[in-house]
Amino acid sequence: MPALLEVEGLGIGFGGVQAVQGVSLSLEAGEILALIGPNGAGKTTVFNCISGIYRAQAGDIRLGGRSLLGLPPHRVAAAGLARTFQNIELFHHLSTMDNLLLGRHRFMRSGVLGGMALFGPRSPAAREEMQHREKVEEIIDFLELQAVRSKPVGSLPYGTRKIVELGRALAMEPQVLLLDEPAAGMNLEEKQDLRLWIEDIVARFGVAVLLIEHDMPFVGDLADRVIALNHGVKIAEGSPEAVRTHPEVLRAYLGADAA
Numbered sequence: 001m002p003a004l005l006e007v008e009g010l011g012i013g014f015g016g017v018q019a020v021q022g023v024s025l026s027l028e029a030g031e032i033l034a035l036i037g038p039n040g041a042g043k044t045t046v047f048n049c050i051s052g053i054y055r056a057q058a059g060d061i062r063l064g065g066r067s068l069l070g071l072p073p074h075r076v077a078a079a080g081l082a083r084t085f086q087n088i089e090l091f092h093h094l095s096t097m098d099n100l101l102l103g104r105h106r107f108m109r110s111g112v113l114g115g116m117a118l119f120g121p122r123s124p125a126a127r128e129e130m131q132h133r134e135k136v137e138e139i140i141d142f143l144e145l146q147a148v149r150s151k152p153v154g155s156l157p158y159g160t161r162k163i164v165e166l167g168r169a170l171a172m173e174p175q176v177l178l179l180d181e182p183a184a185g186m187n188l189e190e191k192q193d194l195r196l197w198i199e200d201i202v203a204r205f206g207v208a209v210l211l212i213e214h215d216m217p218f219v220g221d222l223a224d225r226v227i228a229l230n231h232g233v234k235i236a237e238g239s240p241e242a243v244r245t246h247p248e249v250l251r252a253y254l255g256a257d258a259a
């Protein structure tokens, strides 16, 4: 049986810079794998290749045994992969509810929101919209976003926006969830909530989570396994403790501090 997500010998460069080289990883359903490494190590680039934003120049990426190579982002999403972004990508003038509904887009046969208004309350489009709203309501309850459901996302505190973005990814009902620095900028209490939610998401839905994170205590509590990158290359893989104390990893972070 192949792993749920398999990345094999991934490589990509920009101009003269080899951003990622020969990176392999695999992820099983129900597993949490963390990607760490100093700034510029290539972590986000790995995510951009997996999610179809960049086209890998070497290697292969498979989800459930099927290659994702060359698929545009919406096809990768439809195959069962959702992600969040280091810099949060939401529609700031839209409400929490509407941002989450947009996460349902891949399931929408009618193709448009507002089927109720267009075709009347008993139309198939309206029924479909109701089902999407119910699904989104479940996520709003789960992530405790009730108080901000109607607020424009741009008016929310940073930590809350990050949770809304997680909610939108969940609304896509992914098999694999990629989280780019989900805890960055959060206070301790928000981080604790986030950790419990991620654990719950994995336990409830059997989702596989690949996350980029700098907060080592957070990674140590959450991740089953850790991979460290430096200069686009994998330098260590293993338990959080083994990777955190790996000589190459310590050297990479010291080098980054000195730079």
Ligand SMILES: Nc1ncnc2c1ncn2[C@@H]1O[C@H](COP(=O)(O)OP(=O)(O)O)[C@@H](O)[C@H]1O
Pocket: 014, 017, 019, 037, 038, 039, 040, 041, 042, 043, 044, 045, 046
């Ligand atoms: N679109 C791009 N154009 C040029 N260089 C890029 C692009 N995307 C990433 N890079 C380069 O790839 C390297 C890795 O970046 P990134 O993956 O964002 O690192 P990390 O997420 O680990 O901090 C950096 O040197 C960065 O400048």
Ligand SMILES: [Mg+2]
Pocket: 043, 044, 045, 086
């Ligand atoms: Mg990054």
